[in-house]
Amino acid sequence: MAEIAKEKLAALMLECPKPSGIILGYGTAGFRARADTLPWIMIRIGLLASLRSKVKKACIGAMITASHNPEHDNGVKLIDPFGEMLDQSWEIYASNLSSLDDSIDALWSYLEKLMTQLNVQLSDKATVAIAYDTRQSSPFLSHIVQRAAEIFDTNIMNYELMTTPQLHYTVRCYNDNEIYGRCTEMTPGVKHPEQLAIDAANGIGAQKLVVLQQRLSDLFKIEIFNDGTQGRLNEKCGADYVKLYQKAPEGLPLTNYPKYCSIDGDADRLIYYFIDQNQHFHMLDGDRFSVLFASFISKKLKEAKLIDQVKMGVIQTAYANGSSTNYIINTMSVPVACVPTGVKHLHHKALDFDVGIYFEANGHGTVLFSDNLKTKVKAVIEDENRQDDEKLAAKQLHVFIDIINETVGDALADLLATEAILCLMNLSIEGWLDLYHDLPQRQLKVAIKDRTMIQTTDAERRCTTPAHLQDCIDELVSKYPSGRSFVRPSGTEDIVRVYAEATTQADADKLADEVRKIVEELTK
Numbered sequence: 001m002a003e004i005a006k007e008k009l010a011a012l013m014l015e016c017p018k019p020s021g022i023i024l025g026y027g028t029a030g031f032r033a034r035a036d037t038l039p040w041i042m043i044r045i046g047l048l049a050s051l052r053s054k055v056k057k058a059c060i061g062a063m064i065t066a067s068h069n070p071e072h073d074n075g076v077k078l079i080d081p082f083g084e085m086l087d088q089s090w091e092i093y094a095s096n097l098s099s100l101d102d103s104i105d106a107l108w109s110y111l112e113k114l115m116t117q118l119n120v121q122l123s124d125k126a127t128v129a130i131a132y133d134t135r136q137s138s139p140f141l142s143h144i145v146q147r148a149a150e151i152f153d154t155n156i157m158n159y160e161l162m163t164t165p166q167l168h169y170t171v172r173c174y175n176d177n178e179i180y181g182r183c184t185e186m187t188p189g190v191k192h193p194e195q196l197a198i199d200a201a202n203g204i205g206a207q208k209l210v211v212l213q214q215r216l217s218d219l220f221k222i223e224i225f226n227d228g229t230q231g232r233l234n235e236k237c238g239a240d241y242v243k244l245y246q247k248a249p250e251g252l253p254l255t256n257y258p259k260y261c262s263i264d265g266d267a268d269r270l271i272y273y274f275i276d277q278n279q280h281f282h283m284l285d286g287d288r289f290s291v292l293f294a295s296f297i298s299k300k301l302k303e304a305k306l307i308d309q310v311k312m313g314v315i316q317t318a319y320a321n322g323s324s325t326n327y328i329i330n331t332m333s334v335p336v337a338c339v340p341t342g343v344k345h346l347h348h349k350a351l352d353f354d355v356g357i358y359f360e361a362n363g364h365g366t367v368l369f370s371d372n373l374k375t376k377v378k379a380v381i382e383d384e385n386r387q388d389d390e391k392l393a394a395k396q397l398h399v400f401i402d403i404i405n406e407t408v409g410d411a412l413a414d415l416l417a418t419e420a421i422l423c424l425m426n427l428s429i430e431g432w433l434d435l436y437h438d439l440p441q442r443q444l445k446v447a448i449k450d451r452t453m454i455q456t457t458d459a460e461r462r463c464t465t466p467a468h469l470q471d472c473i474d475e476l477v478s479k480y481p482s483g484r485s486f487v488r489p490s491g492t493e494d495i496v497r498v499y500a501e502a503t504t505q506a507d508a509d510k511l512a513d514e515v516r517k518i519v520e521e522l523t524k
């Protein structure tokens with residue numbers, strides 16, 4: 001069997017050779033690069049997915065997407081049995097596999113070593129679930145993952161077109177259909193929400209939104225724009241564009257709708273916005289979802305008389321607006337944890353709480369609920385001695401848990417949850433925005449010759465190298481009231497990101513620019 005597998009692998013490697021000089025690391029969201037440079041890595045990731053499945057004795061997911069990046073890019077990431085990101089200890093195997101030469105003997109001997117170390121056999125059972133976004137390169141790349149995994153005797157479930165959160169959820173359902181895979185009912189009595197216009201980034205989300213639109217037509221009036229029939233994926237549209245440029249996307253009529261939202265290319269990010277009477281644009285980003293969800297959940301926990309029995313927390317990254325952090329800690333009295341960029345870090349930290357609410361400022365996030373909390377909510381619903389209003393609050397929490405996708409941030413699930421909360425809390429989008437006032441901020445991308453020259457600590461809020469960079473940033477920041485700035489290398493692009501916030505937009509822009517100059521200076 002091993003002989004045949006090795007021959008098949010050698011043939012596949014000849015079909016998809018590794019370009020010379022290429023270095024790819026398993027970054028913030030798996031491997032990501034220009035699509036035409038990726039076929040060879042799909043072989044290695046297919047093999048790794050199969051091995052992971054053999055070890056965990058469970059289905060593993062492989063999602064082909066480059067999310068909010070341009071159409072010509074693509075990428076792949078693995079999903080662990082509970083629908084979460086690949087365990088970080090395995091990212092090293094992924095990067096090791098990537099760095100091996102394009103020789104069948106080198107690859108084969110590494111795989112043999114790995115199988116011995118992991119105590120698995122080629123013939124052990126494996127199941128890999130594959131899905132991809134709407135990029136032109138996606139079907140071809142997914143086919144390579146499939147062929148590679150099949151060499152290792154793997155049962156493949158190819159779901160073809162899916163959003164990223166759908167695949168995360170599907171993997172979880174497959175492995176855990178006791179708890180998951182149930183149909184979710186909306187709360188009875190929810191009023192008709194107002195109309196909502198959605199920018200689907202010309203991505204996979206558009207197709208899935210159509211299904212939602214049809215199923216929920218009595219409850220929910222949504223209109224879908226940038227649905228992929230005309231524009232290009234993520235080009236001047238989508239959640240990343242709106243967040244980065246802080247303006248409305250193209251391809252969306254900016255009148256007639258009381259509220260708008262944008263999702264990204266693989267539908268795991270969500271950003272809301274609206275245009276006021278003076279034609280000013282206002283954006284509600286990930287930080288706002290944390291505040292909204294935390295307000296709703298704590299209100300319902302109070303009503304269900306459960307608040308004193310559970311530990312609730314919000315998890316953010318350094319990109320969260322300082323005003324949101326301040327509001328959550330000081331006005332809502334909810335603790336906030338700050339972790340490095342990347343959903344895996346937020347998700348991991350959220351597990352420390354009974355209710356762990358996490359959002360990246362860019363709109364990726366979800367809420368995790370502990371088994372302890374779920375049991376308590378169920379007990380209130382079933383307890384005959386409880387008052388009706390206590391039971392109703394517990395039921396609403398139960399429905400919220402059903403709507404939300406606990407495996408990963410999911411734009412469509414977050415959208416449904418947001419609409420339900422706004423309706424139940426009788427809150428307009430303006431009222432939601434008025435909960436606190438953002439500090440003006442600016443984000444810049446800076447190209448330097450080697451981004452690994454910049455290393456950070458303290459959840460990426462401080463630089464440790466190059467020498468003196470942090471001292472210089474501290475000095476610049478001290479000149480601005482409520483100023484804050486940090487620098488970190490991107491894990492998905494060959495750039496360094498600069499972030500700055502201050503009391504006025506002009507100051508935030510100026511601070512960001514000064515920090516950019518110092519970064520360029522010290523990394524020449």
Ligand SMILES: CC(=O)N[C@H]1[C@@H](OP(=O)(O)O)O[C@H](CO)[C@@H](O)[C@@H]1O
Pocket residue numbers: 028029067319341342343360362364489490491492493497
């Ligand atoms: C500032 C920012 O938005 N960074 C994004 C971006 O990571 P970088 O490592 O900053 O390139 O892409 C990640 C994957 O989509 C996402 O998790 C993260 O929030």
Ligand SMILES: [Mg+2]
Pocket residue numbers: 067068164264265266267268269
């Ligand atoms: Mg995405």
